[in-house]
Amino acid sequence: MTESPLIADPAGLSRMKWEYERERTGFDDLLAFGTADMDYRSPEPVLRALRRVIDRGHLGYPMVTDRFYDVIHDHLLRQTGWDIDARTSVGQNVGIYASAKLIMGILTKPGDKITIMTPVHFCFRSMISQNGRTALECPLLYDGHGYKVNFTALESCLESGSRVLWFCNPHNPVGRAWNREELERIADICAAHDAYIMSDDVYSGLLFDNVRYIPIASVSRDAFLRTITMYSTSKVYNTTGLRHSYIVTENPELLKRYTEELGKMNLSYGLNIMGMEAVIAAYTECDEWLSALMREIESHHRFLSGYFRSELPGAAIVPAESMYFAWADMRRLRIPPQQLAYLISEEEHMIVENGAELGKGGAGFIRLNLATSLENIEEGARRLKAFWFRHL
Numbered sequence: 001m002t003e004s005p006l007i008a009d010p011a012g013l014s015r016m017k018w019e020y021e022r023e024r025t026g027f028d029d030l031l032a033f034g035t036a037d038m039d040y041r042s043p044e045p046v047l048r049a050l051r052r053v054i055d056r057g058h059l060g061y062p063m064v065t066d067r068f069y070d071v072i073h074d075h076l077l078r079q080t081g082w083d084i085d086a087r088t089s090v091g092q093n094v095g096i097y098a099s100a101k102l103i104m105g106i107l108t109k110p111g112d113k114i115t116i117m118t119p120v121h122f123c124f125r126s127m128i129s130q131n132g133r134t135a136l137e138c139p140l141l142y143d144g145h146g147y148k149v150n151f152t153a154l155e156s157c158l159e160s161g162s163r164v165l166w167f168c169n170p171h172n173p174v175g176r177a178w179n180r181e182e183l184e185r186i187a188d189i190c191a192a193h194d195a196y197i198m199s200d201d202v203y204s205g206l207l208f209d210n211v212r213y214i215p216i217a218s219v220s221r222d223a224f225l226r227t228i229t230m231y232s233t234s235k236v237y238n239t240t241g242l243r244h245s246y247i248v249t250e251n252p253e254l255l256k257r258y259t260e261e262l263g264k265m266n267l268s269y270g271l272n273i274m275g276m277e278a279v280i281a282a283y284t285e286c287d288e289w290l291s292a293l294m295r296e297i298e299s300h301h302r303f304l305s306g307y308f309r310s311e312l313p314g315a316a317i318v319p320a321e322s323m324y325f326a327w328a329d330m331r332r333l334r335i336p337p338q339q340l341a342y343l344i345s346e347e348e349h350m351i352v353e354n355g356a357e358l359g360k361g362g363a364g365f366i367r368l369n370l371a372t373s374l375e376n377i378e379e380g381a382r383r384l385k386a387f388w389f390r391h392l
């Protein structure tokens with residue numbers, strides 16, 4: 001059995017998640033469960049691949065190699081059964097949201113409506129409005145145990161004139177990896193309304209035991225023509241600082257337009273040399289690291305869920321299938337949901353993401369990042385218990 005991923009030595013690190021937050025708040029005993037980065041070292045094979053680039057001694061514009069395309073092809077085929085022609089369907093960029101901005105520009109014009117399923121990562125809404133579009137919120141259904149897609153609300157959003165669904169699979173923050181039946185139904189609804197799908201699948205490798213990830217583009221021939229899927233090693237292999245991402249679309253017209261848009265920023269000539277090497281190492285040498293990581297995350301999730309059940313009556317950690325978050329239902333507290341994360345920070349010196357900022361259905365929830373040490377999670381759990389009883 002592979003050892004658990006190691007917590008990175010903080011000496012010399014300047015991370016947004018920890019060092020920046022400590023500086024911002026002035027709390028020496030800060031616990032950071034916010035920013036979606038891991039506290040673990042990035043996988044050794046990725047680090048070795050990057051060292052090899054340095055050792056070659058030349059950091060000029062890299063060409064995109066056959067190996068890069070082949071590795072993406074093989075990875076998607078092996079992971080999901082999706083058999084793409086990578087040379088004619090992959091484009092790159094410097095991040096998921098850089099791609100999302102381009103795709104929004106291709107599929108919509110200012111004033112158009114873009115549908116999102118809430119609660120969802122706050123950048124979806126903020127990017128839509130910062131780019132002069134309108135976000136239509138289609139809240140997920142929560143029955144106290146888990147989340148489901150609200151197909152009726154999705155139909156209404158698309159009927160009201162939205163031609164684009166900005167999808168998230170697996171879904172941040174609620175931890176669902178959507179199943180085939182759900183994906184087919186979403187794809188059918190989009191087809192019936194002639195809507196495109198921009199699918200953010202950045203977390204797609206982070207799966208709990210016995211859970212499968214299925215790209216929505218792969219569920220039918222029609223779905224792949226109307227979908228652009230966004231990927232990166234950033235979240236799964238802890239490489240967010242490399243600022244590298246790629247998209248997959250089997251619609252040649254969409255790839256052509258995407259490449260033209262990249263060209264307008266001169267980003268189609270040579271991209272992140274480290275990013276491409278990281279993709280190759282991640283998809284060919286890191287399976288064991290990833291399995292060990294997910295065992296660790298699942299055990300953290302189990303611990304926190306159990307702690308909430310026994311120590312915080314009336315609160316709950318929502319069951320998850322994917323990613324490294326705990327999505328905590330704290331709606332019983334007698335405080336305005338907008339202030340929940342702020343008060344947790346002020347009183348408990350803990351950074352968490354506030355559900356109220358993630359759109360309809362998020363108020364009263366918080367998101368905790370579990371990609372840290374069990375020691376931190378145990379201490380965070382104790383502080384949340386104190387907070388819970390102070391405000392119940």
Ligand SMILES: Cc1ncc(COP(=O)(O)O)c(C=O)c1O
Nearest residue numbers: 036095096097121172202232234
């Ligand atoms: C759903 C989702 N997509 C994309 C990103 C950002 O990815 P990147 O920094 O690799 O562009 C995040 C970051 O938290 C995220 O939660």
